[in-house]
Amino acid sequence: MTEPVHWRHNDFDSAAVGLSMLTITGWRDAECVGGALPQWVRDRSAEGWNHASVRVPPGHVTAIVALEDAGFRCVDSLVTLASDDRGSWEPDPRVGPCHAEDHAAIQALSVGAFELTRYARDPWMPAGAADRVVAAWVYNNLNGRADRTWVARVNGIAVGYLSSLWRPAERTAVIDLIAVDRRCQGMGLGRALTQAMVSHYRDAARQITVGTQAANASALALYQSCGFRVIRFELGFARPLQMASCSEDGTASSERVRETLGRGR
Secondary structure (H helix, E strand, O other): OOOOEEEEEOHHHHHHHOOOEEEEEEEOOHHHHHHHHHHHHHHHHHOOOOEEEEEEOOOOHHHHHHHHHOOOEEEEEEEEEEEOOOOOOOOOOOEEEOOHHHHHHHHHHHOOOOOOOHHHHOOOOOOOHHHHHHHHHHHHHHHHHOOEEEEEEEOOEEEEEEEEEEEOOOOEEEEEEEEEOHHHOOOOHHHHHHHHHHHHOOOOOOEEEEEEEOOOHHHHHHHHHOOOEEEEEEEEEEEEOOOOOOOOOOOOOHHHHHHOOOOOO
């Protein structure tokens, strides 16, 4: 009999966070989830896995009830937006291509910049997990994963960036990571970065997408002002399977993080 709960080992998150993490990717049908999930949790716990997560649309009530009955709790809400509007904006002279000498500044301004993500909001994540995930994510993007990275500069100093992905088979461009130094927010740099990215893919892309948290009101307002519209809303659920210690300082080893490089986020 085919197992009704479909799942995968999340290599990237496991290495960065320091826990063995699973992602439920779906199930055969909603009606069978209630009976399948508790046994699935017991089986994965017995196998030594540490953490499980899943995203479901808010209207999938049967699955949400089953998840909560199985000990999962909602830890974040993800909003996906898309733009078919290519816009027409004047290039902002503060935004340009990323250079190797910008990498250290990009890593530095990413620390603490993603406090609304599930990595930061999940109570079962070790301390500092969000920053470790983002550090590995940024490293990957700057070393070949991203199709392109733009940098915003003030007085010649990198104070913001946007990394994009390109999916040629789908002709879809994705805003993968964007951050602006807190001291420089309110200067229109996030908008300038977003407009530079949209302009770059204007002719090639059928669609441009971005995901952000429902709690991130400023990001939602920014994207919508640049012609993006909401196309999907998902609730993120998580639960511990069993908690195992990370390394002594609570971090994943650098070797484990680097094993994930090139695999994507």
